[in-house]
Amino acid sequence: MTSGEAAKPLSISRQSLQRMPVYLELLKKIKADGKSHVSAAFIASELGLHPVQVRKDLASVSSVDGNPRIGFALDGLIDDMAEFLGCNNAHEAVVAGVGNLGRALLSYKNFDRYGLAVIAGFDTSRDVIGTTVAGKEIFDASRIAELCARLGVHIGIITVPAEAAQSTCDAMIAGGVLAVWNFAPVHLSVPDGVIVSNENLAASFAALSSRLSQANKK
Numbered sequence: 001m002t003s004g005e006a007a008k009p010l011s012i013s014r015q016s017l018q019r020m021p022v023y024l025e026l027l028k029k030i031k032a033d034g035k036s037h038v039s040a041a042f043i044a045s046e047l048g049l050h051p052v053q054v055r056k057d058l059a060s061v062s063s064v065d066g067n068p069r070i071g072f073a074l075d076g077l078i079d080d081m082a083e084f085l086g087c088n089n090a091h092e093a094v095v096a097g098v099g100n101l102g103r104a105l106l107s108y109k110n111f112d113r114y115g116l117a118v119i120a121g122f123d124t125s126r127d128v129i130g131t132t133v134a135g136k137e138i139f140d141a142s143r144i145a146e147l148c149a150r151l152g153v154h155i156g157i158i159t160v161p162a163e164a165a166q167s168t169c170d171a172m173i174a175g176g177v178l179a180v181w182n183f184a185p186v187h188l189s190v191p192d193g194v195i196v197s198n199e200n201l202a203a204s205f206a207a208l209s210s211r212l213s214q215a216n217k218k
Contacts, residue, residue, distance in 0.1 A: 016057050021114065022047060023057065024081045031074045039071035087115045092153050093181075096168045097160035098123040098138050101183060105157055107134040118157070120147065124164075144168065148175025155179045162186040 026046055030038050040058065044051040058064070058072065062080035066072040095102045098121045106121050121138040123129060129140050139147060148156070148171075156172035158165055158180060165184035172180060179195040182188055188196050 012060050016060060019047075019049075019057055020061065020081060020085055023054075024078065024085065024087075025113075027074055027078050027081065031078065036074055037067070037071040038074055038077075040066065042071070085114055087113065091115055091155055092117050092119050092151065093155035093157055094118070094120045094122060094144075094148060094151075094153050094172075095157045095159060096122045096141060096144060096172070097158065097164075097184075098125075098128050098133060099159060102157075102159040103133050105159065106136050116155070119151065119153070122147075122168075141168070141171075144171040145175035148172055148177055153177060155181065157181045157183070158188075159183045 023043065026043060027038065040054040041051045044054045058077065061084040062077055064072050064076040064080060093116055095105050095118060102121060106118055111118060118136065120136050121133060122141040122144050123138055124141045128138050131138050154177055156177040158168055160168050162184050165182065165186045166188060169180055169188045169190065173190060173194055180188065181197050183199045185200055185202060190196055
């Protein structure tokens, strides 16, 4: 890290973690505009956040000290945040379940900004197996363990129906996958040492709808 050893906590809240890629994109944009420093107040105003929250988030991943007059050095902040998010490391992933969501993830072009390369997909449909999506080949789901092991893939993305999620997860882990990004609406049982991040789209919509309802009552 160009700014020295960043003081990273053992844990960081999910909300703060979700803000980190947003910060990183904004910081890169500010740097591209020719700026060398940025204040927490400016970041907060651009993103609709409180400056105190921004300072806490930045301090959780970076040791860069802000100057009261000119703000934080962009280069140090960007380097530390990219390191924290793993953007400087190459991670390859596969997607199991090539429906609408799976296709969208296979086609998404910005994962590489965060060091992620989705390299292949898996499905059970004979109409899908052997085709390509965004240049990535779709294989028979029965080969998940075999190909994950052969390719050295450590990240698996699950977009299959709930009833197939656990067996898909088991196959990925058998192939050496160490982290699972789960979009299926089901709890997955995994061995110690395997990381699972759940994305429940229905729950996210329910939270959004609830906040909208509360806002309309004001």
